[in-house]
Amino acid sequence: MTHALGGTLAAAPDPLVVDLGFGATPVTTVEMAARLATCRRDLRVVGLEIDPDRVAEALPSARPPMLEFARGGFELAGLAPVVVRAMNVLRQYDERAVASAWSTMAATGALVVEGTCDEIGRRACWFLLRDGRPKSLTFSAHLPSLGRPSELAERLPKALIEHNVPGTPIHALLADLDAAWAAAAGRGVFGARQRWIATVEALVAAGRWPVLGGVRRWRLGELTVTWPSEGA
Numbered sequence: 001m002t003h004a005l006g007g008t009l010a011a012a013p014d015p016l017v018v019d020l021g022f023g024a025t026p027v028t029t030v031e032m033a034a035r036l037a038t039c040r041r042d043l044r045v046v047g048l049e050i051d052p053d054r055v056a057e058a059l060p061s062a063r064p065p066m067l068e069f070a071r072g073g074f075e076l077a078g079l080a081p082v083v084v085r086a087m088n089v090l091r092q093y094d095e096r097a098v099a100s101a102w103s104t105m106a107a108t109g110a111l112v113v114e115g116t117c118d119e120i121g122r123r124a125c126w127f128l129l130r131d132g133r134p135k136s137l138t139f140s141a142h143l144p145s146l147g148r149p150s151e152l153a154e155r156l157p158k159a160l161i162e163h164n165v166p167g168t169p170i171h172a173l174l175a176d177l178d179a180a181w182a183a184a185a186g187r188g189v190f191g192a193r194q195r196w197i198a199t200v201e202a203l204v205a206a207g208r209w210p211v212l213g214g215v216r217r218w219r220l221g222e223l224t225v226t227w228p229s230e231g232a
């Protein structure tokens with residue numbers, strides 16, 4: 001988020017960020033606030049939860065006005081944040097709820113990072129939404145433990161996870177990544193990071209997918225593509 005949205009936050013008149021559905025403990029909100037404060041010292045973060053007990057338990061971690069917690073859902077409690085993070089929230093919902101959740105959050109004017117990760121953060125996939133629609137899709141993996149890129153499929157955002165079947169763009173993209181990863185096995189002698197970089201370079205060279213960013217992100221185990229994309 002500091003990389004992709006730091007410029008937006010730095011330029012915002014009121015740099016407010018919401019962590020929606022922060023969960024059983026506010027640890028992700030606290031860490032996000034610390035990281036984003038490197039973009040801008042006057043940045044404020046509000047953790048919102050639909051569960052009032054979780055809000056009450058988070059209150060001792062509040063550091064107002066920079067870090068606060070409150071009850072709220074997709075309407076964002078009437079706040080007008082520049083950026084919202086909603087990780088591992090929509091995964092609990094039926095897919096039919098996704099479009100309305102996206103448009104409700106978009107009504108506040110916020111950019112939204114919406115996706116899913118595994119419990120210890122080694123596999124993550126998220127959309128960047130603008131005006132309630134995806135603009136990009138990012139994959140992020142802990143490379144030393146990655147068997148093959150399609151392992152990320154288990155952590156696709158709700159809008160994609162049930163569509164990862166042959167004939168769909170997401171299935172084609174993961175298949176292309178697996179093929180490139182297999183072809184880059186030789187680079188694995190230099191480590192998983194080098195193998196991932198070679199994999200993404202091959203994807204770029206094939207020209208089928210609109211890969212965003214550069215090697216500084218790939219070396220972290222990330223890949224971002226414009227989304228939606230047909231992989232034409």
Ligand SMILES: C[S@@+](CC[C@H](N)C(=O)[O-])C[C@H]1O[C@@H](n2cnc3c(N)ncnc32)[C@H](O)[C@@H]1O
Binds near residue numbers: 048
């Ligand atoms: C699995 S936890 C995610 C915690 C944290 N975001 C993370 O990724 O580690 C999902 C949380 O979302 C909350 N939640 C579900 N629907 C919500 C909604 N519409 N608005 C706010 N929070 C919601 C749940 O109460 C739960 O605490």
